[in-house]
Amino acid sequence: MPIEPSFRTDPKDYTEEEKAKLKVKDLKEDSIGIYTSLHDLSHDDLEKEVSLIAKSFGIYLEFNRDKMKLSNVKEWIYMIRVPIPGGGPIRPDQWKILDDISNKYTISDAYTGYPLPSLKLTTRQAVQFHHVKKKDLVNVIREIAQSGFLTINGCGDNVRSTIACPLSKYYIFDSNMLSIKIARYFRLPPELFIQVFEIPVIENRPSEESFEYPDNLLPRKFKIGIAGVIRTADGKYVIDNCVEVRANDIGIVPIIEEDKVIGYQIYVGGSMGENNSYPTFSAFGLPLGTVNNDDELIKILDAIVRIQQEWGDRKNRHWARFKYLVYKMGLNWLREKVKEYSGFSLGKVREIDLGYRDLHLGWTELGNKWAYGVFVENGRLINGKNGKIKSMIRYIADNFNNVRLYITPNQHLLITDIEVEQKYKIEKILSEFNYGLRDDRPYSKLRVNSIACVGFPTCKMSFTDSERFLPKLIDELERRGWSDVPISLGISGCVAQCSRPATHPISWIGSGYELYMLKLGGGKDSLGEPLIDWEENAIYLYQVPANRLVDTTEALFELYEKNKHLGRSAEEVFKKLGNKKIIEWLKNNEKTKDLMKPHRFDKKIDGYREYHELLRNRLKEVTEYR
Numbered sequence: 001m002p003i004e005p006s007f008r009t010d011p012k013d014y015t016e017e018e019k020a021k022l023k024v025k026d027l028k029e030d031s032i033g034i035y036t037s038l039h040d041l042s043h044d045d046l047e048k049e050v051s052l053i054a055k056s057f058g059i060y061l062e063f064n065r066d067k068m069k070l071s072n073v074k075e076w077i078y079m080i081r082v083p084i085p086g087g088g089p090i091r092p093d094q095w096k097i098l099d100d101i102s103n104k105y106t107i108s109d110a111y112t113g114y115p116l117p118s119l120k121l122t123t124r125q126a127v128q129f130h131h132v133k134k135k136d137l138v139n140v141i142r143e144i145a146q147s148g149f150l151t152i153n154g155c156g157d158n159v160r161s162t163i164a165c166p167l168s169k170y171y172i173f174d175s176n177m178l179s180i181k182i183a184r185y186f187r188l189p190p191e192l193f194i195q196v197f198e199i200p201v202i203e204n205r206p207s208e209e210s211f212e213y214p215d216n217l218l219p220r221k222f223k224i225g226i227a228g229v230i231r232t233a234d235g236k237y238v239i240d241n242c243v244e245v246r247a248n249d250i251g252i253v254p255i256i257e258e259d260k261v262i263g264y265q266i267y268v269g270g271s272m273g274e275n276n277s278y279p280t281f282s283a284f285g286l287p288l289g290t291v292n293n294d295d296e297l298i299k300i301l302d303a304i305v306r307i308q309q310e311w312g313d314r315k316n317r318h319w320a321r322f323k324y325l326v327y328k329m330g331l332n333w334l335r336e337k338v339k340e341y342s343g344f345s346l347g348k349v350r351e352i353d354l355g356y357r358d359l360h361l362g363w364t365e366l367g368n369k370w371a372y373g374v375f376v377e378n379g380r381l382i383n384g385k386n387g388k389i390k391s392m393i394r395y396i397a398d399n400f401n402n403v404r405l406y407i408t409p410n411q412h413l414l415i416t417d418i419e420v421e422q423k424y425k426i427e428k429i430l431s432e433f434n435y436g437l438r439d440d441r442p443y444s445k446l447r448v449n450s451i452a453c454v455g456f457p458t459c460k461m462s463f464t465d466s467e468r469f470l471p472k473l474i475d476e477l478e479r480r481g482w483s484d485v486p487i488s489l490g491i492s493g494c495v496a497q498c499s500r501p502a503t504h505p506i507s508w509i510g511s512g513y514e515l516y517m518l519k520l521g522g523g524k525d526s527l528g529e530p531l532i533d534w535e536e537n538a539i540y541l542y543q544v545p546a547n548r549l550v551d552t553t554e555a556l557f558e559l560y561e562k563n564k565h566l567g568r569s570a571e572e573v574f575k576k577l578g579n580k581k582i583i584e585w586l587k588n589n590e591k592t593k594d595l596m597k598p599h600r601f602d603k604k605i606d607g608y609r610e611y612h613e614l615l616r617n618r619l620k621e622v623t624e625y626r
Contacts, residue, residue, distance in 0.1 A: 058154020083161030086179035087125030088406035159186035165228020219312035269326030289346025379411030444483035455493025462493030505570035523571025538598030
């Protein structure tokens with residue numbers, strides 16, 4: 001079945017049930033009712049309507065799924081997300097407030113599978129607090145506000161916090177400041193938030209000009225990312241795609257000429273999320289056109305979001321993301337709509353290399369100062385096997401008032417503005433807190449380059465483990481001798497794929513409890529896709545048991561090593577081999593041949609088949625607009 005989103009459905013055609021669903025997302029609901037529900041401790045959960053509104057306040061209602069397996073009783077807990085545009089800057093005094101909150105409210109629990117308390121850093125450069133109890137919910141939000149950060153726009157059907165390269169600001173393009181400017185423009189009206197949580201003062205209020213959200217917000221969440229510019233060792237300025245800009249609904253890439261940024265290229269239609277029960281797909285954003293300056297950029301962004309607001313599918317959330325509008329209606333249609341809504345015509349599409357992607361780990365010289373990127377495995381800032389990293393960052397915040405912290409788009413933490421005379425002191429602190437070692441061995445290349453989302457036991461969308469599983473998988477692959485293989489792994493507990501796993505050459509996506517689907521071939525030019533035999537109309541390795549992932553991953557590593565002469569990257573090697581040869585290899589490999597049973601999963605195959613058909617048409621439109 002082809003995808004048939006009901007774009008711009010006339011509201012009079014909605015059923016009463018559909019109208020009711022739209023109404024519960026209305027942020028103009030009575031604040032007294034929300035306030036009462038959040039303070040009602042007679043039950044630990046929230047009413048459905050309130051939980052939907054709470055999402056826009058950065059509050060997720062969750063439950064401990066490990067405990068539920070044992071007792072069949074939901075223990076309601078909350079995750080609170082603090083969106084930080086561009087990942088910072090976070091002053092030491094602000095970090096200390098966030099760290100104190102984690103120590104006070106992220107409850108220690110044997111069922112989590114990792115040490116608590118913790119701070120979770122995300123791929124959207126946010127801070128998350130897990131395992132918060134309802135009785136502490138309001139206090140946590142108020143204490144976060146004392147740091148100057150807010151949880152508004154942390155979730156829900158609005159424009160989420162804008163992500164950006166955290167180091168670019170130290171060169172010729174301040175993507176961090178631009179991300180803050182965009183995030184402020186698209187911030188939700190704060191009045192209800194202030195009333196509900198009784199917050200007396202809010203820093204960084206929205207500017208006088210801001211996006212006008214309708215009562216029922218956007219059809220779905222909307223994400224914006226900004227690539228950066230950094231200088232390589234030979235003194236050349238290059239685009240740094242650490243944000244994986246094409247994975248966003250809108251991607252913004254600076255245009256460099258003669259070591260100056262002269263404008264931006266806009267990409268549209270990226271998104272990782274899909275659904276196995278509907279013919280949906282993951283997609284990379286495509287170049288729409290160029291703009292000349294920041295003011296023009298904001299007007300174009302406003303127009304694009306309003307187009308999605310008015311034309312996005314509001315009847316079916318599975319087809320409500322912006323990518324379906326882009327891929328179905330086309331780039332030429334969207335360009336005309338942008339001109340109609342903004343008054344600006346987009347400039348021609350340019351050829352831009354997005355192949356450079358820096359994780360910003362280790363030491364980076366910033367003129368007369370330094371930055372140090374701290375590896376935080378899967379973004380979980382704890383005292384654990386990888387060293388006492390949580391305590392180390394707190395110690396640095398307590399003793400170095402001049403530094404600034406940034407969360408990277410790959411869930412790590414960057415310490416910047418380190419004075420030359422402080423560099424030795426920081427190096428000594430890293431050693432004292434056992435940073436850089438796991439079980440007394442240096443972090444491997446495979447571990448540093450791989451990534452996972454939260455997954456079990458807290459994320460209620462997740463089918464299985466992710467964050468808790470990947471370190472153990474890498475432990476075993478390291479034991480088998482694969483520490484320095486030039487391949488990264490991405491793991492997600494579900495098809496939402498918050499960790500952007502499909503941008504890695506090998507990714508594993510949760511498809512059931514302790515079951516994972518393979519996606520292969522992700523990288524700078526394309527997203528990884530399921531292992532589909534198009535002639536056979538079948539998916540292979542759709543539900544691989546967790547205890548067989550190490551064998552299957554090793555078989556793929558072996559295939560790469562055997563054929564690495566075919567390309568400069570694992571992405572290129574797997575693409576050149578093609579699914580037929582990869583399937584044949586796995587069918588004949590002793591480690592995997594018993595797993596190679598075809599799954600005729602028609603809806604997922606239909607979604608990807610249509611994606612490729614639509615992509616061919618969209619790429620023609622890109623070529624015609626160069």
